[in-house]
Amino acid sequence: MNYEDFAERYVAVWNETDPAIRRTMISGLWARDGVQYTDSAEYLGPQALEARVTDAHHRFVRDGGQRFRAAGDAVGHHGAVRFTTFMEPAAGGDITWTGTVFARLGADGLIRSDHQFGDPARPGTRTVVDDFLRWPRPDLYAERVDWRVSWPVSEHPLIPWIRPRGTRAEVADHYTTFAEHCTGEVAVDRVFVDGQDAVVTGTSRQLIRSTGKRFTMAFALHLTVENGLITRHHMYEDSLAVAEAFA
Missing domain, CATH: 3.10.450.50 (Nuclear Transport Factor 2; Chain: A,)
Structure with a gap:
């Protein structure tokens, strides 16, 4: 059958x-x-x-x-x-x-x-993305995550959150590490939702605590939501601006 x-x-x-x-x-x-x-x-x-x-x-x-x-x-x-x-x-x-x-x-x-x-009904893509934008909590992610915020570590060893990730615990470490080194704001311009997929565009303005330097970068974030949890997190960002702020 x-x-x-x-x-x-x-x-x-x-x-x-x-x-x-x-x-x-x-x-x-x-x-x-x-x-x-x-x-x-x-x-x-x-x-x-x-x-x-x-x-x-x-x-x-x-x-x-x-x-x-x-x-x-x-x-x-x-x-x-x-x-x-x-x-x-x-x-x-x-x-x-x-x-x-x-x-x-x-x-x-x-x-x-x-x-x-x-x-019980599980939250849909838009609901999960809206929650994420209010506060990107680790519990919004699945146990296993397709994660890409990891431009080559060997070329940028000073940037502590640029590491391969794949689990909810590792995602939690990403946000903790980022908060330890940066302070600033993120402005969202657009949110596009198509079924399980969403793309968020915006601008991040951050101050690096250790160097006192600032960076401003545009970004696009691709999220996929399945069964009420984020299973894909792909960030496309101006990595050069971040690296220069750590130099």
Whole structure:
């Protein structure tokens, strides 16, 4: 079985607008004695499942302007499959609900039972970036980070925060080290958000405590937010201005 294809078919049922097509899709996913469990109810058989899907479609898709999509993380073995689903505004915007589905399948590939687990909504890209701009706290980052603020250390050994980073703890050390050596302000000009990615442009004006010199530099920062946490931090800056201030 192609488990990603299965997850896509599962999610498509909840978005389908035509009742007749939706009914056919349900019969192509659940067995006649199939049952779905949520944290508060169970839905056994075709009629109960159709009523369940229809009610959700009307509330969230037709009237609520939402859509469901698979997260692309479907895995399965020995007649079971697990995957994540998202609900988000059809017109675009932050994820409003995250669900996990665990389904047991028969030999025919039809669902015998599936359990849905709903998770609290995680903050979207814009929310996380806004929090970051107020205060770039380490807890906004994932445990592992794709980090690029590391122009060659060998060429600029005097700049203490220019080091390779890859973990949340190392990110925390970056901000601590920067604060120990610099004082100043950062002015943000623009924030561009496209799905999980954001680009922040602005100007940083800093005083180096050890030399008494100042630098002013324009920058562009590329952030990626996944599951409410920053997973990519790529800074493009005027490294020469920083190096001269430390000279």
